[in-house]
Structures are given as structure tokens and as C-alpha cells.
Amino acid sequence: MGGDYYVSLEINRNATDADIKKAKKATYDKFGEEGLKRGIPSDLGVNGAWTEGYTFHGNPEKIFRSFFGGDNPFGDFYAEDGSDIDVGFGGLCGRGMRKQDAPIERDLHLALEDLFHGCTKKMKISRRVMNEDGYTSSIKDKILSINIKPGWRQGTRIIFEKEGDQGPNCIPADIIFVVQQKNHPRFSRQEHNLIYTYDIDLEKALTSFSMEIETLDGRLLNIPVNDIVHSNYTKVVPGEGMPQSADPSCRGDLIVKFHVKFPEKLSLKGKRLIKQALTL
Structure with a gap:
């Protein structure tokens, strides 16, 4: 052969497209680029699909263009919709990129x-x-x-x-x-707001009172409540909630909910006094 190298490249006219692609892939899988450079014996055909030799003159890119129809040896191994498919080349997939492990x-x-x-x-x-x-x-x-x-x-x-x-x-x-x-012993969170539940007895629920709440940064808030506290009543303290990550100077609200503790029993005198107070 002298200084020339030979690769069997001519395709049998009777071969189907599937046969051609299969033969191309099998040849490249077996010999790769080094096989093209060093030459493949002409007797290694695939079911007679390869018939004549090809002279290699030192230009592997030219070989790829002739052999695969382009510079990319993986060009025939894409899905019909253009997406990559795994062809199993030593961990390579699609267009020759390595796969990344799952996060x-x-x-x-x-x-x-x-x-x-x-x-x-x-x-x-x-x-x-x-x-x-x-x-x-x-x-x-x-x-x-x-x-x-x-x-x-x-x-x-x-x-x-x-x-x-x-x-x-x-x-x-x-x-x-x-x-x-993590769960917090005093506060729960809704978006940027902090929720606090305050226990009071019935007397405070019906009369005015003030409450003290320690904030997450250690301050003590004194909050007056002059309304009658019913089952759906809440007290909103603006700007005492969680900071907003986009602008920590902007904060949500502190929302105080109340749990009213009713007496378990009342004396006759107590019931009479309550009735008198509620009829005023």
C-alpha cells in the first residue's frame, strides 16, 4: 500500500437507508478517527455493503465529510425531531457532550x-x-x-x-x-407576615387591656386593645413582620390573633351580675 491508507467507503446501491446508517455507525464504533487515519482493511465490509477502497491522504475532516456527509461523525445519530439521543460512546451522548449527573x-x-x-x-x-x-x-x-x-x-x-x-x-x-x-414557639409565618396568638380571659375580651409581645429582634412591643375581642378579631401591627428579601427595609405586618378563655362555671350571683352588665 506504500504511504497510502485504505478505508472501504462505497455503499452498495441495493442497501437500504437503515443498512447504510447501521454500517456507518458500526464502522465508526469499531475504528473511530484513528481507524480512518491508519486505514481499515477493505475486506471488513458489512454484508457486502462496502465494495471499493478509499485512499486516505492525511485529511480526517475530508474523510468525515465523505464518510458521514459532514464534519460531525455523530450527525446521523440524532432523533428525527432534532433532539440528542444516547449512542453509548464511552459516556458520551448526542452531539458528543458528557452527561451531567442528576442534582x-x-x-x-x-x-x-x-x-x-x-x-x-x-x-x-x-x-x-x-x-x-x-x-x-x-x-x-x-x-x-x-x-x-x-x-x-x-x-x-x-x-x-x-x-x-x-x-x-x-x-x-x-x-x-x-x-x-423550623417551627417557632411563639410565631408562625404567612408570606411576609408574622402570626402571634395571644391568650386572654373573658374579662379582658370585653374590656380594654394592653399586651406585651417580644419581637424576633428582642424588642418588647406594648400594644393597647380597646375593642371588644370576638372570635374573628385580629390586631394588626404594621411593619413588625418579616423583612422582604428583595428589600429588607420593607417588612410585613405582625398579626395578633386571640384565644379567649371562658370560665368553666359561674355562680348564680355571677350569672346575675353578668346579665345586669350586658343589659346596660
């Missing part, structure tokens, strides 16, 4: 005070990283810092891109932390 999600449990003030949480992860030789790997720890912004809500997602296990034939997974708000 890894972990809950991040935060106290309501953390979401009110904002804070920094440091999370230690252990992951597999590739060594310098590019073939072996080892387990190493890494610290991820999460800057919690005031006003973040339940379900907020913090994404660390490609911080998962490394491998020679994959893109590391993204690590995602999902905010989960």
Missing part, C-alpha cells in the same frame, strides 16, 4: 430568627475528586458557605453548580440546598 438535593433547616436577621451557614460535604493523573480519584471534604438573606422563605433553593462527585466521563452534579423553616 443532589438536601434540606437546610433554619430557625425563624435566621430568616429574620440573615446569617451565614457553613456546610461540609465529602465528594470524590479526580487526581492529577486524570484516571484515579479520592474522597475529599469541602466547606460550602451559604449566605442566608433576611426574608428568605420556605422552599428557597441555593444551588452550588458542579460540586458533586467528579468522574472521567461525567459532569459533576449540582448540589442544591432547600430552605426548610
Whole structure:
């Protein structure tokens, strides 16, 4: 053969399109680009579909154009709608891109005070990283810092891109932390508002009183209530709720709900006095 290399490339006229594509893929799977450079013996045909030799003159791109109809050897292996399909080339898929591992999600449990003030949480992860030789790997720890912004809500997602296990034939997974708000002993939360339930007896419900509520930042609010407290009554204190993450200077409201404790029993005299008071 001298300095020339030969690759059987001419297609039998009687072969179907499916036969042609199958033969093309089988040839490239077996020999790859190096096979095109070094040459494939002409007797390695596929069911007689390859008949004549092709002389290689040192231009693999030209070979690809002739062999596959373009510079991309994967061009025939797309779905009919144009999307990528997995052809199983050593972890490669579609147009030759590596697959990324599925995201890894972990809950991040935060106290309501953390979401009110904002804070920094440091999370230690252990992951597999590739060594310098590019073939072996080892387990190493890494610290991820999460800057919690005031006003973040339940379900907020913090994404660390490609911080998962490394491998020679994959893109590391993204690590995602999902905010989960811990239960608070005094407050519950609705969007940017804080809800507080205050216990009072029937006497206070029917007369005026004042109440003290400690806020999440340690202040003591003194709130007067001059209305009659009924079952659906609420007291709204503007601007004493949660900060908004887009603008922490803007805050929701504190909404106070009431639980009225009724006496378990009354004496005859007590009932008479109540009747007299309610008829005034």
C-alpha cells in the first residue's frame, strides 16, 4: 500500500437507508478517527455493503465529510425531531457532550430568627475528586458557605453548580440546598407576615387591656386593645413582620390573633351580675 491508507467507503446501491446508517455507525464504533487515519482493511465490509477502497491522504475532516456527509461523525445519530439521543460512546451522548449527573438535593433547616436577621451557614460535604493523573480519584471534604438573606422563605433553593462527585466521563452534579423553616414557639409565618396568638380571659375580651409581645429582634412591643375581642378579631401591627428579601427595609405586618378563655362555671350571683352588665 506504500504511504497510502485504505478505508472501504462505497455503499452498495441495493442497501437500504437503515443498512447504510447501521454500517456507518458500526464502522465508526469499531475504528473511530484513528481507524480512518491508519486505514481499515477493505475486506471488513458489512454484508457486502462496502465494495471499493478509499485512499486516505492525511485529511480526517475530508474523510468525515465523505464518510458521514459532514464534519460531525455523530450527525446521523440524532432523533428525527432534532433532539440528542444516547449512542453509548464511552459516556458520551448526542452531539458528543458528557452527561451531567442528576442534582443532589438536601434540606437546610433554619430557625425563624435566621430568616429574620440573615446569617451565614457553613456546610461540609465529602465528594470524590479526580487526581492529577486524570484516571484515579479520592474522597475529599469541602466547606460550602451559604449566605442566608433576611426574608428568605420556605422552599428557597441555593444551588452550588458542579460540586458533586467528579468522574472521567461525567459532569459533576449540582448540589442544591432547600430552605426548610423550623417551627417557632411563639410565631408562625404567612408570606411576609408574622402570626402571634395571644391568650386572654373573658374579662379582658370585653374590656380594654394592653399586651406585651417580644419581637424576633428582642424588642418588647406594648400594644393597647380597646375593642371588644370576638372570635374573628385580629390586631394588626404594621411593619413588625418579616423583612422582604428583595428589600429588607420593607417588612410585613405582625398579626395578633386571640384565644379567649371562658370560665368553666359561674355562680348564680355571677350569672346575675353578668346579665345586669350586658343589659346596660
